Amino acid sequence: MIGERDKNRPWLLGRPEPRVDGLGKVTGEARFADDLDEVGQVWGVVLRAAHPHARIVSLDVEAARVAPGVVAVLTARDIPGNPLVGGVIQDQPVLASDRVRMLGDGVALVAAETEEEARDALALIRVAYEPLPVVTDPREALRPDSPLVHDRGNLVVHHVVRHGDPAVGFECAHRVYERSYATPRIEHAYLEPECVLARPTEGGGVEVVGSIQNLFSTRRAVASVLGVPLNRVRIRHAVLGGSFGGKDDVMTVMACRAALLARATGRPVKMVNTREESMLESYKRHPYFLDYRVGVDRDGNLCAMRIEIVADAGAYASMSPFVTYRSVVQAAGPYRCPHVWTDVRAAYTNNPYTGAMRGFGSPQVNFAIECLMDEIAEDQGLDPLTYRRRVVFRDGDITPTGQRLTGHRVSLDEVLARIGAASGFVDRWWRYRAAREAPGQVRRGIGLACSYRGVSLGAEGVDAAATFVQVQPDGSVIVSSGVTDMGQGAQTAVAQCAAEVLGVPLDRVVFLNTDTSRIPDSGPTVASRGTIMGGSAAAEAAAQVRARMLEVAADLLREPAKNLTIRDGVVCRAPSENVPSRLTFADLAAECFRRGVALAALGWFQSPRTSWHEETGQGIAYFTYVYGANVAEVEVDCGTGRVRVVEFWSVHDCGRVVNRQGATGQVHGGVAMGLGYGLLEEFEVERGVPKALNFDEYLIPTAMDMPRMHVEFVESPDPAGRLGQKSLGEPTNEIAAPAIVNAIANATGRRIRQIPATLEQVLIGRRLTREGPRGSEAARGAAASCKVRTEG
Amino acid sequence: MPDAEHPEAAGPIPIRLRVNGRERSVEVLPGETLLDVLRRRLHLTGTKRGCEIGECGACTVVLDGRAVNACLVLAVQADGANVLTVEGLAQVGHADGAVGGAGGRVGQSDQSDQNLHPLQRAFLDHGAVQCGFCTPGVLMSAVALLARDPSPTPEAVRRAIAGNLCRCTGYQAIVDAILAAAAARKPG
Amino acid sequence: MLRGICIVRPASVAEALRMCADLGPEGRPIAGGTDVLVEWRRRPAPGLTLVDLSRLDDLRGVREADGALWIGALTPHEDLARSPLVHEHATALAEACGEVGSVQIRNRGTIGGNVANASPCADGLTALVALGAEAEVASARGTRRLAVEDLVERPYRTGLAPDELILAFRVPGQGKGRSAFVKLGRRGALAIARINAGCVVEVAGDRVARCLLAVGSVMPRTQRVREAEDAVVGAPPTGETAARAGDVVARRMVEVSGVRWSTPYKEPAVRAVVERVLMRAMGRSDA
DSSP: OOOHHHHHOOSSTTSOOOOTTHHHHHHTOOOBGGGOOOTTOEEEEEEEOSSSSEEEEEEEOHHHHTSTTEEEEEOGGGOOSOOEEOSSSOOEESSOSSEEOSTTOEEEEEEESSHHHHHHHHTTOEEEEEEOOOOOOHHHHTSTTSOOSSTTOSEEEEEEEEESOHHHHHHTOSEEEEEEEEEOOBOOOOSSOOEEEEEEEGGGEEEEEESOSOHHHHHHHHHHHHTOOGGGEEEEEOBOOOOTTOSSHHHHHHHHHHHHHHHHHSSOEEEEOOHHHHHHHSOBBOOEEEEEEEEEOTTSOEEEEEEEEEEEEETSOTTHHHHHHHHHHHTTOSBOOSOEEEEEEEEEOSSOOBOOOTTTTHHHHHHHHHHHHHHHHHHTTSOHHHHHHHHBOOTTOBOTTSOBOOSSOOOHHHHHHHHHHHHTHHHHHHHHHHGGGSSSSEEEEEEEEEEEEEOSSGGGSOOEEEEEEEEOTTSOEEEEESSOOSSSOHHHHHHHHHHHHHTOOGGGEEEEOOBTTTSOOOOOSOTTOIIIIIHHHHHHHHHHHHHHHHHHHHHHHTSOGGGEEEETTEEEESTTTOEEEEEEHHHHHHHHHHTTOOOEEEEEEEOOOOOOBTTTTBSOOSSOEEEEEEEEEEEEETTTOOEEEEEEEEEEEOBSOSOHHHHHHHHHHHHHHHHHHHHTOOOOEETTEESOOSTTTSOOOOTTTOOEEEEEEOOOOOTTSTTSBOOOTTGGGSSHHHHHHHHHHHHHSOOOOBSSOOHHHHHHSSOOOOOSSOHHHHHHHHHHHHHHHHHO | OOOTTOGGGSSOEEEEEEETTEEEEEEEOTTOBHHHIIIIISOOTTSOOSOSSSSSOTTEEEETTEEEEGGGSBGGGGTTOEEEOGGGHHHHHHTTTOTTTOOSOSSOSOOOGGGOOHHHHHHHHTTOOSSOSSHHHHHHHHHHHHHHOSSOOHHHHHHHTTTSOOSSSTTHHHHHHHHHHHHHHSOO | OOTTOEEEOOSSHHHHHHHHHHHGGGEEEESSOTTHHHHHHHSOOTTOEEEEOTTOGGGOOEEEETTEEEEETTOBHHHHHHOHHHHHHOHHHHHHHHTSSOHHHHHHOBHHHHHHHTOTTOHHHHHHHHTTOEEEEEETTEEEEEEHHHHEEETTEESOOTTOEEEEEEEOOOTTOEEEEEEEESSSSSOOEEEEEEEEEEEETTEEEEEEEEEESSSSSOEEOHHHHHHHTTSOSSHHHHHHHHHHHHHHHHHHHOSOTTHHHHHHHHHHHHHHHHHHHTTOTTO
């Protein structure tokens, strides 16, 4: 057990230590999945659907089988085990058998000696389709006459919150707001496209290494598809080039396919998506349609909310049931309101499927509620900061799920005060508002948004994780954990937690990439749970080893163990003063080794209890919460609609900061992604067909689009984390867009309720949609066919 | 079709490259890009494949002193050129910044953090690396920038790396790292 | 790896012209490759043989000649964006080239390629048209000069014969005229122009004596808008004049292109862009 003393006085935690995995990434030595090859490997490629919704009438692969270099061609009929995968609902075929439901669906697999031969063979597969009616709007999909995407109906999930009685609440309302919002489908846009390398192993098993975020869910699926026990399937991740929630289901499917090919060919199989394949096949962030009805009394208090939301799940359920769970819990924002009824439905459509993405159901609802709160504030004659500080949650308040916020500090008011001071918000907001009518086309605006967020999985499911800590006889340390590093810095954070407790400098620690056969199933690395779950398990493991080591130190130094501690690689006396002894950690480790002391331990951390009543949406939705606020300052060109974010502030209470450099980096990246969400990004799909599949048309922010960002932390150590730490990855990403859109409103006086706030939205107040391909594409096509005619 | 006049048009073409200071001779197909040659033939996998249409910058290398997307250079067009990749950066750091012209060993795996290029050091110190997939490309854009403009403004740094997409860092730590590396190299 | 590519690599302009003549419609010049290779990946054309111009060093560079600027067709955008000569004598072109893609693209992509690709949103093309530049075009049959504006016939199609190559551009001296370029894109870099505009404005006394104005991404091909130029010449160099020209361009856009999906946006936006580019060339960008 970690004593209170240690918890309050960390020596290493919070320092901006460099990443434990940084060196290889700056030298080019870090091996990402596509940098790995195996002797004798073949290339695996996928034939994808030609229609967003169709019955497969016939499938003829014979010509492909005998094509040059081809080693195997597989279809759904060749799957020995369970043909369906899915983290919550098993509804996604590894290969379509009788029906395709989205353009990204796989129909057949080819393995060949070279990538070129494999791709050439794809062209020889003959598929006859009978197109079926396509449904692409989730609201239409829920109507009784809609075409069905799955036979069990188009409703994936329906979550409710029933808190108080809005009918009563609206009676007290002085003013009622009815507003509709819409948020876009967006792409994770990790820079590294998906890749796996699978190798057959004895006993009918496989070993898969790849760009995989959630190794244990991939393992479950691969074992089930192959029909072998879990211990015959070993999944490891290579260095991951970004994930943001995105390398989960899509990697599971890819790993299953590669595993099937590896078993069928008896050879290692490599599969790599091109960027176009990646964008076509991978799942996206859910587009939401949100209807809010909010009543405000004479004093500006929120008296009732009625919220109805429809999410587009696309063709498969993926994480939709959990994504919408977070939405239903957090839809009303961090505000006191006695009567809240919320309904969130997710519906199947023939669009690309949607699943986990950084934020996980919060960016959508935060956009809506934060824009709405801004509007209410202005009508109250108050600036948005002052108004919010009157109505935000404080210690002991009750959330719409009936959960009393206790056991941790509800610090949102302090977060707001800090960001207000740092950004000079109130003064600037009034100043820019007054300057709206000034001459000139370029206007300034400043905008605010804030949020609370449940930590980790909450009542979604089992929440526990493992970390294994081994001290070597020379005092160096090896840490491995069930949480994955996809670039966010989990290895560094978890290692730093272990080093904090062991008392060794971080450069003495090496972190091993996660391997499902060497660490217990720790659940998925999602929900910003890496640092709290993996880090707490690391602290637990390190505490076990340290206790054993200090017994030996006590013997060597003739001092009771309780009077000893370890700091920066040296055993210290009198823990309150940290008087160094002559005994180093390395010498102590060597002595422990000589005495046969076990220098390794497995730490297991299980989260505090949560609860959920499905019919009423009441319960302890999450065991604790984090709080954050963003302020954006923008320049709006009223001649063209171009918006430039010129400065940005983020303040977060994420509990104790483990690594200041990593934490700051998380905030920067979260803001960048949020800026893209607010201003640029939309993965457009027309009648089930994506309009853009590469970075030339799917625009994410460049270095020229990002403002200077200022980051501050309010640190309220939380008893839920072993070292007081909580979560950060997602809170950073969930409120940038509303802060920016509120800033645009401050500059122009016009409210945008549909993001992204494109040139068109800002200038003429609506989106414009090009039908069919981009003009240039059409023109090029015409030019090309014209050429054929004139020359042919 | 390879026409009768130019029978060599479709077949393998021998080319010479100077890669990270070392002469390399390879036979390439006309459709092979510089990226293909670096990754598949020379096994220099530090240069990453991200989009293959010159939009993401993950494959940025320094070609005759200029930052280019290796995916948009046909290998035959690079015949005779001097190429610097991330694997050659540590040696350039030692050879006092002669971009693309450094001698020394290639692909060595004993790069301790003592002999890093100042930019590599600065990227680590400033937290400019997260997932690391864009990092080699950003480093090469930065190398080319500092060779041309040893004391860039923050704006010039942003312009120089605008062709390198990064989804993790929001670019701020990258910009800070490049500015710090530039400041550290200034005499006095 | 791009499938089905055949390539020939001439070492001189004469050899290149000979190869183009031999190949005829089966030849396709490639310079920096930033358009050709992207297009090939999307739509391979295995019947074509690429003629690699990248070794024709004679066609690279900028120099003054007879009061005009000679610009080799193979000069990369980045060189033009950095050239003091171009900045001084053809500001709009330097500004346009500096707005193309990214450093990596500007280092490879050439001004000749930008024009030959004939994209309606090409930045360099708009600047050259605005500057009244001429192209020097050659084939084994001989050399001819024509206005850059007349080179492009429709989107992605020039009037060049299959065996012809653009060797260079000639940008006339602008006298007391000042040029400027404005691009409107969706983001700060790596952006395709939603609208771009270039212009030359020469002021004599309190009136505009000469004006050339070209817009891209607005009509099927990049072209000068003479009605707008006429509205500016003879008028005072003021915001009202610039705004009036913007109105004229917006009206012409709808007349020429018809009402398209983007018209409700482009109509007001092109007004603002045209107004701005004229104001900059009038030296009143602060307004």
